[in-house]
Every structure is written in structure tokens, then in C-alpha cells.
Amino acid sequence: MKIIPFILALLCCITAQAQQYDESKVPAYTLPDPLLTLSGQRVKNVRTWEKVRRPEVLRLFEDNIYGQMPHDFDSIRFTTLREEPRAMEGKALLKETRISVYRAGQSVSIHLTLFIPNNVPRPVPVFLLINNRGKNITDPDRKEKSPFWPAEVVIDSGYAIAAFHVSDLAPDNKDTFVNGVLQLYPGQLQAANGMKAIGAWAWGAARVMDYFEKEPLVNASKVALTGHSRGGKTSLWAAAQDQRFAICITNCSGNSGAALARRQFGERVSRINTTFPHWFNDNYKKYNDRENDLPVDQHMLIALIAPRPVYATNATKDLWADPTGTFLALKNAEKVYALYGLKSNLPSTPPATNAAVATSILGYHNREGEHDMTLFDWTHFIQFANIHFRKR
Numbered sequence: 512m513k514i515i516p517f518i519l520a521l522l523c524c525i526t527a528q529a530q531q532y533d534e535s536k537v538p539a540y541t542l543p544d545p546l547l548t549l550s551g552q553r554v555k556n557v558r559t560w561e562k563v564r565r566p567e568v569l570r571l572f573e574d575n576i577y578g579q580m581p582h583d584f585d586s587i588r589f590t591t592l593r594e595e596p597r598a599m600e601g602k603a604l605l606k607e608t609r610i611s612v613y614r615a616g617q618s619v620s621i622h623l624t625l626f627i628p629n630n631v632p633r634p635v636p637v638f639l640l641i642n643n644r645g646k647n648i649t650d651p652d653r654k655e656k657s658p659f660w661p662a663e664v665v666i667d668s669g670y671a672i673a674a675f676h677v678s679d680l681a682p683d684n685k686d687t688f689v690n691g692v693l694q695l696y697p698g699q700l701q702a703a704n705g706m707k708a709i710g711a712w713a714w715g716a717a718r719v720m721d722y723f724e725k726e727p728l729v730n731a732s733k734v735a736l737t738g739h740s741r742g743g744k745t746s747l748w749a750a751a752q753d754q755r756f757a758i759c760i761t762n763c764s765g766n767s768g769a770a771l772a773r774r775q776f777g778e779r780v781s782r783i784n785t786t787f788p789h790w791f792n793d794n795y796k797k798y799n800d801r802e803n804d805l806p807v808d809q810h811m812l813i814a815l816i817a818p819r820p821v822y823a824t825n826a827t828k829d830l831w832a833d834p835t836g837t838f839l840a841l842k843n844a845e846k847v848y849a850l851y852g853l854k855s856n857l858p859s860t861p862p863a864t865n866a867a868v869a870t871s872i873l874g875y876h877n878r879e880g881e882h883d884m885t886l887f888d889w890t891h892f893i894q895f896a897n898i899h900f901r902k903r
């Protein structure tokens with residue numbers, strides 16, 4: 512009878528699934544201390560953090576998870592492809608730009624879609640989305656409109672809004688991800704700590720920032736970088752690497768994003784490395800089923816962004832991305848912000864569903880609903896940016 516093994520397998524599967532989402536199954540763990548250097552020195556001030564510990568932590572993330580971030584290239588060129596001064600029924604200027612980067616005879620091009628509000632003083636602060644979904648989501652013609660990138664709402668709030676698609680940098684595919692940024696840096700493919708797709712996407716965000724610095728209509732010192740899920744893992748890594756991003760927003764980013772790995776709740780390191788072998792460096796595979804051996808955890812990725820504001824979100828039906836683990840990562844980054852005299856207003860336990868903590872330098876909400884980025888999320892990103900940009 513084949514039915515018995517089938518039922519047993521099914522039961523096994525159901526139990527495994529239940530365990531993934533069972534808070535009582537979270538093992539006891541000790542997080543690495545962001546304020547203790549590798550040589551055992553206690554970090555007590557911003558100077559030691561910035562000169563010693565921060566570079567150390569950044570290197571640990573490069574070497575063990577996301578890969579190196581190459582900064583050299585031969586040249587970069589910005590080509591305006593289209594300009595519509597009265598787009599969105601006159602509310603905004605649409606500017607589409609090709610950002611081409613050249614290195615060692617190879618090149619990569621990023622297509623940037625940017626709307627700038629017409630009726631506010633320029634240069635304007637801007638939201639930049641790392642788009643990991645369909646290109647239609649950021650339709651420049653606005654025939655299609657998506658709550659994932661609610662451009663009209665952002666424009667009405669007095670911000671510019673921009674987006675680029677991850678496939679311009681590295682196709683999100685284990686067989687073809689090398690066709691992009693990695694052509695410029697072939698040595699990365701040989702190195703166990705070489706960058707892969709998420710590193711390439713983050714590299715792309717930095718090139719968009721290079722463009723913003725040359726674009727007089729946007730305020731490059733007020734760029735809020737945002738991404739959802741794999742894009743949210745990328746927004747954190749990009750903001751950790753590139754301190755020109757003024758605000759980082761990470762939406763439902765989960766494992767290897769804003770959620771603590773050591774909780775082993777929802778997605779695990781082994782699972783992400785198996786399903787998406789092209790996202791992280793080869794060294795990361797050593798930590799499959801060995802989260803406790805990691806020299807970092809994700810609270811330290813958030814800490815790398817200090818003193819800049821970080822807003823992390825989750826959704827109640829997205830346990831895969833571990834909402835509690837995300838909240839705890841923010842909480843455990845607080846002590847690095849405290850070095851800068853910044854106190855977060857996060858409560859000691861996760862806030863109620865839909866209760867946003869947007870006034871805090873480390874912001875958070877857990878929205879009712881599915882794994883997605885919605886108008887609810889964006890409304891709070893705007894609120895968060897209003898608070899933190901106006902404070903400056």
C-alpha cells in the first residue's frame with residue numbers, strides 16, 4: 512500500500528510547516544553584540560563605531576552574506592530618453608533616463624523612471640523603488656497604476672518618485688544573473704565572497720544615486736530608498752553600503768533582510784540559499800542550518816544604517832518573513848543609534864496590527880494582510896519621510 516507512506520509524508524510536511532510558524536519552537540539564541548569589536552573592545556562612542564566597529568561589521572556582511580561591493584568603474588553617462596513636463600495631467604514632470612556604466616570594455620544600462628512634482632519648490636526629496644516585480648508597475652504613461660508604486664499619491668504629497676528594475680542589473684534567475692553588473696566585475700564570480708544578484712541590485716541603487724547627485728531637480732541629500740521583499744533585502748544592503756541614502760525602507764524583507772536569522776522562524780538560511788542560490792555569496796551557504804555560527808545577525812545590518820532613519824514593515828499573513836523577528840532586529844539595533852544620542856520610540860513588544868510607529872528613528876508596522884506593498888504601507892512611508900526629513 513502506497514497510501515500509508517503518503518499520509519506519513521503529508522503529516523510530516525504539515526508538522527514541519529507548523530513548526531516554522533510556532534513561536535514556542537524558536538530556539539534560545541544569543542545575538543552577536545554590535546558594540547563589541549572583534550578584538551574584544553567595547554564600543555562606547557561614535558568615533559570607535561565609525562572608525563573600528565562599523566567597517567568591521569560591514570566587512571563581515573560582505574564576506575559572509577551579500578558579497579563585496581565594487582566601487583570602481585571607468586565612466587558613467589546619463590542620457591535623457593524622454594521628458595514630459597506635463598505628465599500626470601499636469602501634476603508632474605516625467606523624466607526617463609538611461610544610466611550607462613562602463614568598465615573594462617563592458618557596460619551596463621539602468622533605465623530610470625522619475626516623476627517630479629510641478630507645484631513644489633525644487634529640488635525635491637525623492638522616493639526610489641528597487642522594483643523586483645513587473646515593469647508595468649512603474650508604467651511611465653500611467654495607463655497602468657499599481658498600489659505597489661502609487662506614483663500619484665507620492666507626487667500629491669510633494670515628493671518625487673523614481674524606480675528602476677532589478678533585471679537591468681542582474682536577471683533574477685540562477686542561470687542568467689551574471690548577465691549584467693557581473694560582466695563588469697568578472698572576478699566577483701570566482702570569489703567565495705563575491706557579489707551576486709542582491710549585491711548587483713544594490714550596486715544599481717548606488718548608480719541611481721550618482722545620477723541624483725547630478726540632477727538639479729531632485730534633492731540628493733533626501734533620498735528615501737525603498738524595496739519590497741527581495742527588493743527590501745536589497746534596500747537595506749544598499750543603504751548600509753552607501754551612506755548617501757538618507758532613509759531606508761524595507762518592506763516585508765524577511766530572511767536575510769530585516770528579520771533575525773537566529774530565530775529560525777519562517778524562512779531559514781538553508782532554504783533561501785537553496786531556492787535562490789544566486790542571491791548571496793558562496794560563503795553564506797556555510798551557514799545552512801547553522802544560523803548560530805554567523806558572525807552577524809540582521810540587527811547589525813540595520814545598525815550599519817545608523818544614524819539614518821530605517822522603517823521596516825511586515826504583514827500579518829506573511830509569517831514567512833517573521834514580523835516578530837523584524838521588530839526584534841530593530842530593537843537590537845537601538846543601541847547603535849543611542850551612540851548618536853538618538854532614542855527610538857519603539858515599544859518594548861511589537862505594536863498592535865496596523866499600529867504604525869512612524870515618529871521613531873527606527874519605525875515599524877505590521878499591516879493586516881498578505882505579503883505585498885500596499886497603499887497602507889506607502890502612506891506610512893510618506894508619513895515617516897515627512898517626520899524625518901522635516902527634522903533635518
Ligand code: GCU
Nearest residue numbers: 740741742764765766778783
Ligand atoms: C520568496 C523568498 C523570500 C523573498 C520573497 C520575495 O518568498 O523566500 O525570501 O523575500 O520570495 O521576494 O517576494
